[in-house]
Amino acid sequence: MSGAISGYLVFAWSGVLLFGLGLFGFIAHRHLLRRLLAFNIMGSGAFLVLVGLAQDGRGVDPVPHAMVITGIVVAVASTALALVVFRRWYRASGRTDLPEDT
Amino acid sequence: MNAVLAPIALLLAPGVPLALALLWSFPRLRPHIGPLAPWAAIPALLLALFGQPGATVELDWLLFGAQIGMTGTTQVFLFFTALIWFAAGIHGRGHLSKDDHCERFCVFWLLTLAGNIGLILALDVALFYTSFALMTFAAYGLIVHDASRAALRAGRVYLVLAVLGEALILTGLILAARATGAPLLPMLADLPAAIAAAPERDLIIASLWLGFGVKAGLPLLHFSLPLAYGAAPVPVAAALAGAMIKAGLLGWLVTLPLGQAGFEQWGTIVIATGLIAAFGGALIGVNQIRPRFVLAYSSISQMGMVSVAIGAWLSAPELGPLLAVAITIFALHHSLAKAALFLGTEVVRHRTRRPVLWLWIGLGIPALALAGLMPSGLLTKTTLKGALTAGNAMPEVWNNLPLLLGLAAIGTTALMARHLWLLRLEAGRDDAPPAAWHGWALITAATVLGVFLLPLWGITPDWLAGVGGIPDALWPVAAGLLLAVFAWRWLKPWPIPPADVLVLLTPLPGLVMRAGQAVGVTGPAIQHLLRHLQALALDRYRRADHWIGRASVHLWRRDAPLLFALILALLAAYGLSIG
Amino acid sequence: MIGLWSVPLLFALPLSLGILSLLVVPAWRPRLIFIGLPLLVAASLDVLAGLATIGPHVYRLGDWAAPLGINLVVDGLAVGMILMTTLVTSLCALYAWVYLRDHPTSTTFFWPLLWFLWAGMNGIWLAEEIFNLYVGLEVMGLAAVGMVALRATPQALAAAMRYLLAALLGSLAYLLGVALLYGAYGTLSMAGLQEVAANNATTQVALALIILGLLLKTALFPLHAWLPPAHGGALTPVSALLSALVIKASFYILLRFWLVLGPEITPEFTAQFLGVLGAGAVFYGGWMAWRQHHLKQLVAYSTVAQIGYLFLFFPLVTNTGPEAQRLAWDGTLMMLIAHALAKAALFLSAGNLILAVGSPQISHLVGISRFRPMSLFSFGLAGVSLMGLPPSGGFTAKWLLLHSAILSGQWWWLIVLFLGGLLSAAYIFKVFRMSFREGPQIDRSVTPPLTLDVTALILASAAILIGLTAHLPLHWLRLGSVFGVS
């Protein structure tokens, strides 16, 4: 990568930043809902990187878009599943976090 | 005896006792073994009387190929062995019929007999050793038959010595066999020459000499003799003293490099040992308080004299033919007489309506024979002396050997006198079944007449010299009798226990016993202490074993994988460092 | 053309069956396997036949060109994995068909999830592009999480949650890596990457992200914490599927990446490091397995340990001679397949034992050998393979790995294989020890249906047989691989 941060790389770098933030949240928080949110932020970061890196002046590349759309679908599905499991977990145990190693 | 019969007879001689013993496997036939057992020696006896030396039978399938046959010398051995077993068997017949363990006894009897005959007939090393071992170990069952304390002790001593002896013999035989051309199928006849040429010849001779010496009552290996002769049933004692002791002698005769030059030192050692046995046996024997112990030491003493002859043969190979004849006659003479004496110790105990005089004449005959006054004794002495003095072949140091033997004969006479004297005390205590008489009478007659059968086996001794030897034979007898009378009047026997030095060899019991007596502790207390000490030692051994076991298990159990891994790592690292 | 119709069917069929099973009434859901299993078995065999006749090839879905079209690789490795999946999943499905009768609440969603899981796995085996691999991973992972949660006990839910978080984190790391690679090289195809990828920082970072994500999903020590509760706490057929197949998928992707990028781009240090982690997994997993009191936890930790063996592949193929590489490749694949079969068998038979005594505690197995010899026998056969004792797939694999280790001069892996084998013996025989013990608790036991025992036995026997006939699978597996030429 060249020294100057060209335009399209801004998106990529902010994607990386988002991903980092999300990762921090994912690790730091115990509340499962927060961790889920953090996961979604990480996901957004990753998509941003994907889209951002694709804009290198080669014209419109449909592939990243396809990938991001697919990724979003996957993320949504994952979040949904996580919410279902979380709800059941909360109902069963009354806790919003995971117990330490069982 | 023709070519067809000879092999069959050779096979039957050891085969019949063996087959009879095997009858025991069929519970229904077991009761029949007892009555048949005494007769098992008959085929061997017939073979000895009517067989011709020279016939051999090869048994390829047996062990690693065995061969049996007869030579002139072994035929004589076979004769007296079979006769003694037969007479002793007849003697013991009635006695045994009341025994609870009759069948067990008979099986051991037959096995011992088979072994004894087998070793005489064997021509190859393997069968010889096999028969020897069979005889040795089966005889243990005979010795401890009574299960009395004394018998068990005798059995223990006998067994320990026998095992040591077997081990020594095996060492010697393996080493010797290796020296022959055919180490896997060695013939006895090849051994002497092979040993003479072997690099380890001293080791071989020592092993064989000591190994067979256990049987032949070599000093310090003789402990089992008095103990066993004293504790075993009388027929067994007769067979032990008459026949089996000669197996040791036969062992020497067939394995030692007799007739080979270059064994003068060994000759000296053997002669010296023989003399020690001859005199030591007599000295200890006259102090014994039971007739059978006396006889046992007499045997040791007599075997000492034979040892002298063997030693002479080693020292002066050229005397071989003469000495061979002398030793053969000696063996015949001593075996029969000794067996008669042993059977006599039983016979004399029985109350009888027969004239007592006949009894004592019968008891006296073998005693006189041993003392050298009967034909056999005379012939033995003169032949031996003649052989030793022939052609001045013997080394200078041994010039006085005949005199020494004469002095030993004094001891023999004294022993016989002591024996008869002690016998007197035991006379007439029990009823005697008739069979006891038959056997004894048979063997006593053989003592007198047996020697005249010698020409049958091609041995023609110088009868006249025998007659001429009477004066020479008389002085030791006279001296011995004088000594006996003197001793009877003025001396008290020392309390030498029947296993003499063995008591000293195991110093702990003796010393403790002495010490205990000195401070006034009674026998049972000492015995208790001894048992305690023994138990302690055993316990220590067991405990050590236990700890070793635990340690080895612990070392490996938890850490086995790591240890194996370590081994692997070391080996692998080393492997890579070099490869 | 032969082989063509069946390739897309391999994931299309399970997908449609999954959807179909969501549509039918719950009572009918299990019965779909009698339609689905024969079809999928036929399709798998047809793919094999295709490989045998026309060799390794790339199948274009709908004849669309990449990158928008989907390319499917049909080489020896993929077909091997497909066959393994078909065998294990079919048997687990049969097992579940009987097993789940006692768990009516779980049945409802088990079957749809099973089909999705299958579709996801087949997708991964066949996918050529790295993004499709991601999609496959997610489909499979979400289905797997759902399956873990089926039990609906707090423990199972917690385990599912933990598993889900780990899986999501892993997938995102992978996705970021994919994004970086695509950004740098503009291609998603493995073949394309192999041509253009250069040894620079971007590639290395991307590869590190991908490796990390996949390690987390594969549960390599020390990233294994999610695995034992998830695998040990799930329903028995689920445990078997997860341990036997699901973790293999992420390892498979790792393997593919390594084949494409590994030797040239990653430093030898990484390879050795992965090997060391593998060794750590072998020791730690074995040790922990030995210390478990619950039977299925023990088996789960055994998976943690066995994963470690797979990672010995990396040091053994990096900067070593071609012969050592070939042997390591063969050994790793053998290990992978043998472990799949053996672990499925182990879980299923452990489930049978638990059914028989009615308790997951190992200490309650006292004297069980008298009543359930067949379950125990399957357990033992599978155990033989896990211990790496002959004759078994595990042994053949170990043999090949040893061979490779000695040939490449990396003797320290010998110690790993050695102690690993002994540790696995320790935990397998811990179960046996208890079952041979004669004690008071041996009066009676429940007899599980025969099907349960038979499926476990078939899997265990397969784990043994594959060791005896190893040259056949290895021959197929080498088709189209970089190490295929011996």
Added chain:
Amino acid sequence: MDWNSLILLGVLATSLVASGVIFLLAESRLVLRTVVNLTAAVLKLVLVGWIVWGVYQAIEYEFRFTIIEGVDFILRADALGIMFVGLSSLLWLFTTIYAIGYLEKAPNRSRFFGFFSLCVASTVGIALAGNLFTFLLFYELLTLSTYPLVVHRGTRESLRAGQVYLYYTLGGGALLLFGVVALHVLIGDTEFVPGGSLAGLDPSLHPMLIIIFLMMVIGLGVKAALFPLHAWLPMAMVAPAPVSALLHAVAVVKAGAFGIARVVYDVYGIEFAQSLGLLMPLAVVASITIIYGSLRALAQTDLKKRLAFSTVSQVSYIVLGISLFGPIGAVGGLMHLLHQGLMKITLFFCAGNYAETLGVHKISELDGAGERMPATSVAFTLGAFGMIGIPPMAGFISKWYLGIGALEAQMNWVLGILILSSLLNAAYFLPILYRIWFRKRDRMWCEGKVLGRFETQASLLFPTLFTAAVALAAGILAGMPFSPLYWAELIVGREYLQ
């Protein structure tokens, strides 16, 4: 696939199939199980007899099957292997009969006989293995199939013994595996070839070969109970008597000793091993084991424990014979493989008879047993005499050949070891015999069982008597064709003529 290779599979299959069938049989199917057991054993014996005849006429039997490239599964009947097969199939029959009687009314018989058959199958496999890989395969299988037998009783003690057994054998097996793989790396598939196949290798590889030899011998030495690796064997005595008999006489220790013979003769080649200087250390280890085992045996009060340490000692005779450079010592060692098996199985059967009939386990409780159980006691006596090496028992023949062989190999000290061992053997066996035959019985034996017309159950008595008779015959009739001696000479003739 021709007839000659199928017959090898048949020998293996008889017990494998029997094992499978027995596993599936319900516990209560006593008759059927017995029929399967005995049919398989007899069938195997017939097949083995067939092969023995064929091998005698130098017919090649081979079965070959590729596992992975360069690694074949090979079964081959050569003289050495078939000797071991003959031993195990003969003794299997009798041990099976014995076990059927011994375990009457005991629990878990299906399991027991299943693993029992499996154990024999692996032993046969070991014997017929045509290369190191196949050998290893069955060697490990043997470990696995004997473990359930060792822990069969399910007591705390037996489980502990089983654990120790596993640690040892698996550890040893792994070392063996590494040795085999390392050798494989060096020279490829190591088939057993008379005279060995390593002699032609480059001298720079020799240190490596020594290491590999060490690995393999340590691995095999575990099963052969060589000195520091023997601790599992006495512990395994908690198993039922037929198992002990099988472990000690036929399967496990023999597998180790046989493996060492294979490695020395057919992998390294005796001359090459000698030139590498490997035989001398082996002889020393074997000698130490011989003496050590006897010393330990002397201290044991439990009959089976004493027999176990005796095994530790006696099996090393085989190893000793192998390590003596020269045909005669080799004959002695190989012959002892059979002799020790026959004698030791007899002794263990007898110990089992005493335990089962009289409830006697301690030596001190044997007083007067000879009167109560004469036939068993005769068998015991024959076995013990054989162990001591008293002629005409089989042990004497071995000892004689070993002694001569030691002298041929210029190792005269070995003769001393042999003699010392004989003395120690006498020291721990003769007191037992004394108690059996000459002591008065001093206690009540717990005799609860209905025994039939013999002194004990017929199924216990007759195998014992038969093995004793064979052990006796092996000694007396050593000169006959097909005796152990004859066969060992045949093997050595083929090994040394290379």
